[in-house]
Amino acid sequence: MSATALDLAALAQSIKDWGRELGFQQVGIAGLDLAEHEAHLQRWLAAGYQGEMDYMAAHGSKRSHPEQLVPGTLRVVSLRMDYLPGDTRMAQRLGQPEKAYVSRYALGRDYHKLIRKRLQQLAERIQAQIGPFGYRAFVDSAPVLEKAIAEQAGLGWIGKNTLVLNRKAGSYFFLGELFVDLPLPVDAPHASEHCGRCTACLDICPTAAFVGPYVLDARRCISYLTIELKGSIPVELRALIGNRVFGCDDCQLVCPWNRFARPTAQGDFQPRHGLDNAELAELFRWSEEEFLSRTEGSPLRRAGYERWLRNLAVGLGNAPPSIPVLEALQARRDDPSPLVREHVQWALARHGHL
Numbered sequence: 001m002s003a004t005a006l007d008l009a010a011l012a013q014s015i016k017d018w019g020r021e022l023g024f025q026q027v028g029i030a031g032l033d034l035a036e037h038e039a040h041l042q043r044w045l046a047a048g049y050q051g052e053m054d055y056m057a058a059h060g061s062k063r064s065h066p067e068q069l070v071p072g073t074l075r076v077v078s079l080r081m082d083y084l085p086g087d088t089r090m091a092q093r094l095g096q097p098e099k100a101y102v103s104r105y106a107l108g109r110d111y112h113k114l115i116r117k118r119l120q121q122l123a124e125r126i127q128a129q130i131g132p133f134g135y136r137a138f139v140d141s142a143p144v145l146e147k148a149i150a151e152q153a154g155l156g157w158i159g160k161n162t163l164v165l166n167r168k169a170g171s172y173f174f175l176g177e178l179f180v181d182l183p184l185p186v187d188a189p190h191a192s193e194h195c196g197r198c199t200a201c202l203d204i205c206p207t208a209a210f211v212g213p214y215v216l217d218a219r220r221c222i223s224y225l226t227i228e229l230k231g232s233i234p235v236e237l238r239a240l241i242g243n244r245v246f247g248c249d250d251c252q253l254v255c256p257w258n259r260f261a262r263p264t265a266q267g268d269f270q271p272r273h274g275l276d277n278a279e280l281a282e283l284f285r286w287s288e289e290e291f292l293s294r295t296e297g298s299p300l301r302r303a304g305y306e307r308w309l310r311n312l313a314v315g316l317g318n319a320p321p322s323i324p325v326l327e328a329l330q331a332r333r334d335d336p337s338p339l340v341r342e343h344v345q346w347a348l349a350r351h352g353h354l
Contacts, residue, residue: 011130012184015077018125022118023266024079024176025169028153028187031075037148038064044215051219053228055143063143070136070179075186077122077178078146078153080164081115083108083269084172084261090276091253094242097319100280100312103223103247104172106299107271113297114268115139115176123178134181139174146175153186157193160213161201161251167194170258194257201251207240222248226311227303232342238314239350243280245311246300272298280319281328284312309340317347326353 012029019027041056041064050056062069066076083105093099105111119137127133138144147164151157155175156166163171195213202210209220218224222244225233233241252258273294286294291305300308309332319325329348335341348354 008183009185011126011182014129015122015126015184018122019077019079022121024081024118025173026080026155026166028078028150028155029075029184030078030149030152030189031186032066032073034064034066034145034148034152037145040214041145047211047217049211049215049217049219051224051228052230053218053224059143064145064148066144066149066179069143070134072134072181073136073179075180075182075184076149076153077180077184078150078155079115079119079122079176079178080150080155080166080169080173081111081118081176081266082169082173082262082264083111083266084170084263085270085276086263090249093277094244094250094253097243098279098281098322098325099243100275100278100283100315101242101244101248102275102278102300103244103249104252105174106246107269107275108266109268109272109297110299110301111174111269112139112141114266115174116141119176119178126180130182136179138177138179144177146177149177150175152189154188154190157190157195158214159193159201159255159257160195160199161210161255162214162216163252165194165255165257166260167257168260170261171252171255172258172261198256200254200256204250204254206242206244206248206250207237222250226307230307232339233310233314235346238343238346239318241311241314242318243315245280245283245308245315246303279324280312280315281324284309284316284328284332306337306339309335309337310343313340313343313347317343317350321351321353326351329353 016027045057067073093101116139123135150164156164159165165171207220211217288305295301316325332344
């Protein structure tokens with residue numbers, strides 16, 4: 001082996017060590033051949049499963065060709081950071097229809113800034129070791145096939161629920177990428193998937209959003225409906241959403257591999273403002289000022305106040321018709337937002353109070 005190859009192999013190992021020191025649980029290095037995943041994406045887009053997420057079809061082939069997105073890229077360093085909070089009893093919340101269910105990843109602070117900062121620190125460590133080099137960091141913020149890259153880097157396999165699964169960590173983790181112009185040795189892709197005959201994730205989906213294994217129709221997915229969809233939630237899906245007001249974890253909650261998921265040590269990912277045990281009616285009473293104050297630095301900001309109220313109105317329509325529930329809905333019967341009013345009226349009609 002040449003000295004250059006030896007140096008690159010040592011550097012690759014150092015990058016993995018530094019990544020773990022910076023709070024990532026796993027680091028892998030991928031090449032740029034994503035042809036198989038590109039074909040899957042094109043079939044998915046052709047079927048219209050992306051719904052209103054037009055950005056999924058934008059940027060031409062840059063999403064599946066890292067070297068086009070960032071010219072000069074030779075490798076992608078893929079990293080995962082576990083986010084599972086401690087004992088939040090979130091599965092229990094689904095059986096408490098008066099409570100609000102917020103996806104576990106959104107209970108704490110927004111992960112984008114934290115992970116991007118750590119990726120920048122990693123790049124600076126590399127630069128201190130070898131001098132200036134070309135790089136760019138991404139955290140779910142650009143046309144990047146992050147799950148495909150993670151699979152190529154050996155971090156896990158893409159499961160039937162379309163999430164990256166890891167035999168030692170389940171699926172409760174965020175992904176980040178560092179595009180580099182260094183010819184580092186690549187890790188072996190995850191050679192096989194380990195879902196076997198299990199269909200728990202497909203069977204549990206409240207809205208039957210999975211067309212089949214590995215194929216999700218986002219237009220029926222509760223995460224899409226409560227976060228990405230800008231307009232009215234389809235009437236036929238509202239009752240199926242239950243009390244899930246921001247995202248959905250059902251396909252993760254039932255995944256057998258998540259029994260190996262470990263609670264995170266990151267304080268930023270711990271629940272804030274009691275969101276892991278909040279009443280729907282209580283959250284529905286938040287003013288816009290309270291929403292902005294209590295969701296500062298939170299993933300919940302992505303939905304915005306109006307859609308937050310829309311989602312909560314659906315949850316209240318699915319909750320038992322208690323006095324707090326009915327009073328909360330009546331208080332927003334004449335809300336200035338047509339979108340909120342529509343969903344409040346639907347909820348009141350569900351309770352026979354139009």
